[in-house]
Amino acid sequence: MPKKVTPLMKQYNAVKAKYPDALLLFRVGDFYETFGSDAVRAAGILNITLTARNNGGDQTELAGFPHHALNTYLPKLVKAGCRVAICDQLEDPKMTKGIVKRGVTELVTPGVALSDDILDQKKNNFLAAVHQAKNGLGVAFLDISTGEFLLGEGSEEEIDKWIQDMNPPEVLVNKAKRSHWQSNFLGHNRLFFLEDWIFQSDYAMESLNRQFGTTNLKGFGVEHLPTGLIAAGAVLHYLGETHHTSLDHITGITRMASQDHVWMDRFTLRNLELFYSPAENAVTLLDIIDRTQTAMGGRMLKRWMAQPLKEKTAIEERHAVVQSLMEQTELLDDIQSHLKRMGDLERLAAKLATGKINPRELIGLKNSMEAAVLLRGILSHSEQSSLKALAARIDPAEALRETIKETLNEEAPVQLAKGDVIATGFSDQLDEYRGLARGGKDYLDQMLDREQEATGIPSLKIASNNVFGYYIEVRNTHRDKVPEEWVRKQTLVNAERYITEELKEYESKILGAEEQIGILEQQLYVQLLQNLIPHIPAVQRTARALAQLDCLCSFASQALENNYCRPTLDDSFDLDIRQGRHPVIERQLPPDQPFVANDVFLDRENQQIIMITGPNMSGKSAILRQTALIVLLAQMGSFVPAESVRMGVVDKIFTRVGASDNISMGESTFMVEMNETASILNNISERSLVLLDEIGRGTSTYDGISIAWAISEYLHEHPSHAKTLFATHYHELNEMTETFDRIKNYNVSVKESPEQVLFLRKLVPGGSHHSFGIHVAKMAGMPRQVITRANKILERLEKSHSSEELSDKVKTLSEQELQLSFIKLDDPLLEEIRDQILETDIDTLTPVEALMKLNEIKRTLQGAQAKKN
Ligand SMILES: Nc1ncnc2c1ncn2[C@@H]1O[C@H](COP(=O)(O)OP(=O)(O)OP(=O)(O)O)[C@@H](O)[C@H]1O
Numbered sequence: 071m072p073k074k075v076t077p078l079m080k081q082y083n084a085v086k087a088k089y090p091d092a093l094l095l096f097r098v099g100d101f102y103e104t105f106g107s108d109a110v111r112a113a114g115i116l117n118i119t120l121t122a123r124n125n126g127g128d129q130t131e132l133a134g135f136p137h138h139a140l141n142t143y144l145p146k147l148v149k150a151g152c153r154v155a156i157c158d159q160l161e162d163p164k165m166t167k168g169i170v171k172r173g174v175t176e177l178v179t180p181g182v183a184l185s186d187d188i189l190d191q192k193k194n195n196f197l198a199a200v201h202q203a204k205n206g207l208g209v210a211f212l213d214i215s216t217g218e219f220l221l222g223e224g225s226e227e228e229i230d231k232w233i234q235d236m237n238p239p240e241v242l243v244n245k246a247k248r249s250h251w252q253s254n255f256l257g258h259n260r261l262f263f264l265e266d267w268i269f270q271s272d273y274a275m276e277s278l279n280r281q282f283g284t285t286n287l288k289g290f291g292v293e294h295l296p297t298g299l300i301a302a303g304a305v306l307h308y309l310g311e312t313h314h315t316s317l318d319h320i321t322g323i324t325r326m327a328s329q330d331h332v333w334m335d336r337f338t339l340r341n342l343e344l345f346y347s348p349a350e351n352a353v354t355l356l357d358i359i360d361r362t363q364t365a366m367g368g369r370m371l372k373r374w375m376a377q378p379l380k381e382k383t384a385i386e387e388r389h390a391v392v393q394s395l396m397e398q399t400e401l402l403d404d405i406q407s408h409l410k411r412m413g414d415l416e417r418l419a420a421k422l423a424t425g426k427i428n429p430r431e432l433i434g435l436k437n438s439m440e441a442a443v444l445l446r447g448i449l450s451h452s453e454q455s456s457l458k459a460l461a462a463r464i465d466p467a468e469a470l471r472e473t474i475k476e477t478l479n480e481e482a483p484v485q486l487a488k489g490d491v492i493a494t495g496f497s498d499q500l501d502e503y504r505g506l507a508r509g510g511k512d513y514l515d516q517m518l519d520r521e522q523e524a525t526g527i528p529s530l531k532i533a534s535n536n537v538f539g540y541y542i543e544v545r546n547t548h549r550d551k552v553p554e555e556w557v558r559k560q561t562l563v564n565a566e567r568y569i570t571e572e573l574k575e576y577e578s579k580i581l582g583a584e585e586q587i588g589i590l591e592q593q594l595y596v597q598l599l600q601n602l603i604p605h606i607p608a609v610q611r612t613a614r615a616l617a618q619l620d621c622l623c624s625f626a627s628q629a630l631e632n633n634y635c636r637p638t639l640d641d642s643f644d645l646d647i648r649q650g651r652h653p654v655i656e657r658q659l660p661p662d663q664p665f666v667a668n669d670v671f672l673d674r675e676n677q678q679i680i681m682i683t684g685p686n687m688s689g690k691s692a693i694l695r696q697t698a699l700i701v702l703l704a705q706m707g708s709f710v711p712a713e714s715v716r717m718g719v720v721d722k723i724f725t726r727v728g729a730s731d732n733i734s735m736g737e738s739t740f741m742v743e744m745n746e747t748a749s750i751l752n753n754i755s756e757r758s759l760v761l762l763d764e765i766g767r768g769t770s771t772y773d774g775i776s777i778a779w780a781i782s783e784y785l786h787e788h789p790s791h792a793k794t795l796f797a798t799h800y801h802e803l804n805e806m807t808e809t810f811d812r813i814k815n816y817n818v819s820v821k822e823s824p825e826q827v828l829f830l831r832k833l834v835p836g837g838s839h840h841s842f843g844i845h846v847a848k849m850a851g852m853p854r855q856v857i858t859r860a861n862k863i864l865e866r867l868e869k870s871h872s873s874e875e876l877s878d879k880v881k882t883l884s885e886q887e888l889q890l891s892f893i894k895l896d897d898p899l900l901e902e903i904r905d906q907i908l909e910t911d912i913d914t915l916t917p918v919e920a921l922m923k924l925n926e927i928k929r930t931l932q933g934a935q936a937k938k939n
Contacts (some may be wrong), residue, residue: 072112073589077169079130085157085174089184091262092155093147096138101165102143102156103134115150116143117482118151134251145187146177151239153179177312180260183220184215184426192368194218199236199304199681200229200248200256201269201297210323211236212305214415216369217423217610220779221298224324227335227749230255232326235376242304244269256314258366262303271296274303281306281320291323306447318424318603318608327360329515331377332705333722335749341725341763342652342698344375355699358654359502359708361627363409364819365699366416366613367620374621378705382639382719387456388622388707389636391798394454395626402626408445409620413438415613419606425599429482429491432598434610435476439467442612445619463615465608479599489587492594499667505527506583513576522571525551540577541567561695607658625708632657634709637700642718645701645793649713652696656711666831671696674756677814679786679794683801683819683838689831690797691727693818694761697795701759721757723749745854751784758792764799775800786810804837899934903927 075083078098082105086094088392093111095102105123111119111130122129135143140156147154156178160171178185181197189195196211196218210221222232233241235254243251247264252261267273278287278299287293302323309317340346344354356375362368379385395402413434421427422435442464449461482491492500519630527548534540538559544552545565556568628634632653650705654667670693671677684688700710701720726747747765754760765781766774778798783806785794791812796803799851804815814838821828910923 073751075898081169081172085155085172088157089174089177090743094155094157096146096157096720097137097159098134098171100137101134102137102140103132107131109133112147115148115152118143138789141185141187145185147184148178148180148188149873151180153177153262153488172175173771178441179262179451180313181242181262182214182240182312183310184421184424186417189417190364192366193372194236194369196236196238197242197305198236199242199301199308199494200233200251201244201301201304202250203297203300205210206297208295208301210298210300210302210305210318211238212309214309214314214317214320214424216366216418217420217606218320219302219320219323220326220648221292221295221302221323222328223295224328226255228328231328231333231335231339233259234339234375241303242308253897262308262571264308268304268307269300270303271300272306274300276438277303277306278323281317282322283931288322290323291811292323295325297810298300298325301441310916314424316424319420321607321610328381330378332702333753334702334721335724337749338698338723338725341375341727342695342702342723345372347512348394352445353654353658353778355397355654357568357626358873359628359656359703362407362620363410363623364616364620365414366617367409367624369416370614370617370622371621372865374706375702379707380705380719380721382641385705385707385719386639388625389709391454391622391709392455392625392629392709394457395623396630397487399630401452404448405445406623406627408448409616409623411438411441412616415439415442415609417615419609419613422599422602422609423606427598427599428484429478429486429595430484433478433480433482436471436478439471439609442466442616443471445616448649449619452826457824460615460619463611465612467605467608467612468665470605470608473598473601477594486592486595486932487588489591489801497590497594499585500594500906503583503586507587512652514573517572517576518542525553527551534577534842538567539569539581540573540829541569542573543567544880559714574582581841625706627710627748631698631709634711635714637704637712637717638717639704640716642716643791644716644718645670645672645697645720645759646714646716647671647697647700647712648715650696650715651711652692653711655692655696665814668693668696668831668833670833672759672795674793674812676793678791678812679782679810679814679913681782681803681806681813681815681837682795682797682816682833683799683804684797684819685820685838686799686818688818688829690818691763692819692831693793693833694725694763694797698701698725698759698761700805719757720759721755722753723761724754725761725763726750727763747781751781751788754785754788754790754792756788756790756792760792760794762796764795764797766798766800775802778803779806782806782813783810786813801838807837902930906930 082094082096085096086105091713093108095104097103103109109120109924110133112118113131113133113204115888116135118133120131120133134444144154144156154177155174157172158175158442161171163170176187179197180188181195183189183195194213195215196213199210201208206223207222207226207229208221209232210219211232212219222228224232239260241256241259241261242264242717243256243261244266246266248263251257253264254529275287279285282290287299291297292367302500334342340348343352343354345354356372360368360371362371379388387557395405413431413439415435418431418435418438421431425786427435443466446461446466447466449464453512462749477493477496479490479493483489494501494504516531518530521542522528522530525548527544529545529548532540533543541559542556543562543565544567546577551568552566552568554569558568559569636722647668647670650670653667659665666689672679672680682693684690700712700715701717701723703710704715704717705720730865747762750760762778764782766776766778778796778800781792782796782803805811807815815833816833816835819830819834819839821830906923906927915923
């Protein structure tokens with residue numbers, strides 16, 4: 071017998087077929103229900119009861135929750151990574167016979183979220199799309215909750231870095247290349263696959279122009295990025311697919327260019343623990359320096375940290391503002407107290423555009439803009455030119471403020487349905503209905519007085535309920551005094567309830583007026599939102615200026631509180647840090663343990679590479695990291711934890727940590743280490759800063775020393791002369807200074823006594839002669855027998871040949887001829903080939919001539935080879 075499927079389940083199945091990837095919340099009466107595997111999943115995430123329903127002989131799993139609890143449950147589902155389709159009843163069940171029409175009204179996904187319950191105030195929530203074309207990769211990011219829309223093109227490494235910075239919870243890619251995406255660098259992100267046809271240039275241009283109301287995209291400076299534009303088109307398509315169509319806050323798109331910012335790859339971001347740390351409860355640099363007062367400022371600070379500047383004047387401009395704010399602490403306090411009162415203007419603008427802003431939030435928007443106007447006044451009197459310029463970017467948006475003020479009641483409730491949203495005096499009609507509703511109530515009071523007098527019943531009561539409407543209540547003791555014409559409506563244990571002609575008449579008048587008030591308030595509110603939409607760009611501009619101001623104030627507060635200094639930038643390649651400190655460690659040490667500041671000097675001529683040796687726990691890693699963090703803070707525009715810093719701008723920061731820290735990665739740890747290091751060696755430039763922490767320790771001593779040696783040698787011989795700090799346990803590497811004149815030995819000093827090692831944490835010139843692992847083992851509370859035995863073994867090993875052999879071998883390395891060779895630009899052969907190429911006019915060259923030219927170059931090389939042999 072064929073299974074009988076109920077009409078409701080038939081309807082459910084039809085809707086579900088359209089959204090196979092989403093968890094479907096299906097409205098049935100007062101509940102949102104989920105069925106089948108969706109129910110199993112929802113029950114697990116929400117901790118709600120899973121039941122079964124007989125569906126034509128089949129048992130279908132079922133789990134649901136009351137519709138008014140949607141705001142509680144939906145964020146939980148989305149945060150757990152679900153894409154949730156909300157299927158509502160599209161008609162009033164009371165007015166329909168048979169099955170109610172239903173349809174999906176919104177698809178909420180992790181990358182497209184507007185609700186405060188899903189979003190993190192100080193974090194952007196970007197949706198990303200990546201497109202692979204024949205000639206490269208493009209990416210686009212959109213935060214629908216703020217309206218920021220960005221696109222870029224670049225190498226796989228650059229796109230990967232952006233994805234790391236933006237951390238999108240959802241990445242859209244082409245379904246046709248599913249396995250490609252799953253197996254490449256994007257594989258560990260949450261991918262969502264869109265149809266192939268969506269990734270087309272024409273379609274993207276059309277969608278973007280429609281969104282921005284433009285005929286071309288010249289004004290945004292992105293026209294030359296076709297692959298990025300296709301990705302941006304896919305993002306817009308996805309918004310349509312998820313039923314997000316009110317997008318007036320997305321007014322433009324910005325180009326991302328990695329060449330504008332300091333390059334830090336994913337390993338460096340992770341190693342420096344800038345805004346993310348794998349360790350639980352670990353404190354990140356962002357946690358330490360974030361003194362922003364607004365959510366938009368917090369989000370911008372994170373962006374500044376991921377993308378420090380490279381242009382000297384732009385950095386110095388930020389430093390100048392910070393200094394000026396530090397010199398006027400009253401002004402700083404004043405600005406910050408205004409910022410503190412500011413709502414999240416970017417997200418309010420987005421809510422306004424999508425029609426999701428509530429009356430209380432609109433009042434908040436107005437008040438925030440009023441605070442912004444005050445700030446504009448304060449800043450415009452400043453003598454600091456950049457602060458003045460910021461003032462000019464704050465848009466007073468007077469029309470917006472006035473419109474809200476005259477339309478809304480200042481004490482408007484959160485929910486429109488609660489009433490009293492629209493201000494008195496705004497609409498004559500509304501005031502009239504309100505008068506009627508309120509007057510009607512007065513009238514009821516008068517009626518009560520009259521009836522009490524006429525009947526002589528003192529305890530009469532006029533009230534109403536949802537079922538019976540208005541009634542007069544008479545306690546049983548006075549029942550005999552009730553006039554005949556009163557009609558009995560309801561009998562209670564101690565009382566009777568009646569209705570009179572007069573009461574009925576007024577009831578309908580009041581109820582009519584109240585209903586009209588509701589309808590009218592709703593209409594006026596929708597109209598208000600429409601009127602405010604043209605002002606969204608002004609709010610967004612203001613939000614950006616305030617976010618910037620907030621970040622600069624945050625730098626100033628931080629510098630004042632923790633005694634940071636203004637770094638000096640020059641055109642040199644030097645890095646001269648005096649008495650530098652680690653911004654995070656110094657704040658975490660107990661009061662009786664002061665942080666020991668250290669000098670670090672690096673340049674391209676004499677001290678390019680510093681080999682730092684020292685026992686475990688002595689503070690080697692801290693020195694490496696603080697050097698990177700000081701450079702990074704300086705180039706973000708912040709002051710730095712040091713007595714003084716003079717530096718040339720750095721264009722890339724690389725840090726690598728020896729493999730044993732990466733065990734959780736699952737890959738061969740040593741392989742990971744080597745992969746990571748290889749990518750540094752292939753990318754260094756003369757303005758790079760390289761920090762290598764215990765590279766080589768993931769393998770045997772011999773391998774480790776050899777690799778560490780070869781890497782250091784490569785860095786020394788490479789024409790870039792990239793500044794490098796190399797922390798190592800292998801004191802054998804100290805021999806390198808004998809041969810490589812720009813390598814210098816330093817060690818983190820300790821005071822040794824037979825009983826213990828005292829960490830002085832001072833970086834001093836010179837190498838160290840042995841490791842102190844056993845001392846550290848002792849400090850860690852290892853049993854005494856183990857320590858004694860370890861010391862004995864060490865003694866024996868040190869006496870044995872192997873140790874000496876190793877040192878001897880390492881020594882001879884220095885004397886051998888260097889194997890590494892770099893192409894020297896002044897090589898005569900290279901010069902000859904260069905001349906041949908430069909004198910050729912490629913534009914007028916025929917294919918045959920090109921071949922002949924190539925042959926000529928080949929002959930030159932063959933000639934040189936023959937001479938050598
Ligand atoms: N300059 C300093 N002043 C005060 N305390 C410090 C300083 N540098 C480091 N420390 C403290 O010492 C601890 C160990 O430092 P760090 O991790 O840098 O040592 P290390 O030499 O790299 O050790 P290992 O070789 O075991 O990795 C830090 O967590 C910090 O608490």
